[in-house]
Amino acid sequence: MTSRQTMLDESVLGFAQKLVVNPKIVYNVKDSIQFAGSIRTAYRRLNALASLGIAKKMRGKFIMNGAVSSQPITVVQKLLPSLHALKNARRFGRYYSQSDVRFILNNMSEKLITLDYKAWELTKLQTPLDLYMYVRNMDKTVSFLKKNRFSEGNKGHVVILPMNGPILNDIERTYLDCIAKGGRSIHDAIAIELLYGDHLTVKANFSIADITKVQQELPIKRNNKS
Numbered sequence: 001m002t003s004r005q006t007m008l009d010e011s012v013l014g015f016a017q018k019l020v021v022n023p024k025i026v027y028n029v030k031d032s033i034q035f036a037g038s039i040r041t042a043y044r045r046l047n048a049l050a051s052l053g054i055a056k057k058m059r060g061k062f063i064m065n066g067a068v069s070s071q072p073i074t075v076v077q078k079l080l081p082s083l084h085a086l087k088n089a090r091r092f093g094r095y096y097s098q099s100d101v102r103f104i105l106n107n108m109s110e111k112l113i114t115l116d117y118k119a120w121e122l123t124k125l126q127t128p129l130d131l132y133m134y135v136r137n138m139d140k141t142v143s144f145l146k147k148n149r150f151s152e153g154n155k156g157h158v159v160i161l162p163m164n165g166p167i168l169n170d171i172e173r174t175y176l177d178c179i180a181k182g183g184r185s186i187h188d189a190i191a192i193e194l195l196y197g198d199h200l201t202v203k204a205n206f207s208i209a210d211i212t213k214v215q216q217e218l219p220i221k222r223n224n225k226s
Helices: 010-019 030-036 039-051 073-087 098-107 115-123 138-147 170-181 185-199 208-223
Strands: 055-058 061-064 090-093 112-114 131-135 158-162
Touching: 010 030, 010 039, 010 073, 030 039, 039 055, 039 061, 073 158, 073 170, 090 138, 098 131, 098 158, 112 115, 112 170, 115 131, 115 170, 115 185, 131 138, 138 158, 170 185, 185 208
Parallel strands: 131 158
Antiparallel strands: 055 061, 090 158, 112 131
16 A cells, blocks of 8 residues: 555544534535635545545545544544455446355455455354455456356445455454445444454544444354354
């Protein structure tokens, strides 16, 4: 990763944090000027957030990953490798069913599984939807998938991520990936923290409502662990 991808200016994060105080599905760039001082500064900060995968711009509007931007800068810095990997993810499908996932699990050895399936393995909280996996050689993996009649698109259940250097703590990386992805994966992150907190070198902030929900559901799920 470049230095640009491994550093985050505090003023940029502060801008994002002010925006998500009043969370919206879609933000208007003009409305963000009050937090930036000028339209030029607003766009510059949005570009910085977009380059990291924290914001997504679309014709004068943008979507913000509130699960990330609401975190302290120490946590966000830890999230940058996950954000970079997700921003450069590539999705594939063949039959567009769980048979695609089973094929990869049974026929591809050089992979490090994360997100849905790794979180399920660790917590048994939420049934996995997609197989996310880190691979050392994206081109080689794409060639393997296409050779086996997988097509690249937006609906496949197999997602490959670039491995940015060694991953020494796969539990923490899965935890950080879950936060970076946001959505339902936030509950997986909370469950991992509750069960494997001693494996984590950094801990994120979560809403009381989300923590309570996971605490209520996790014991039931844990009783069903195989």
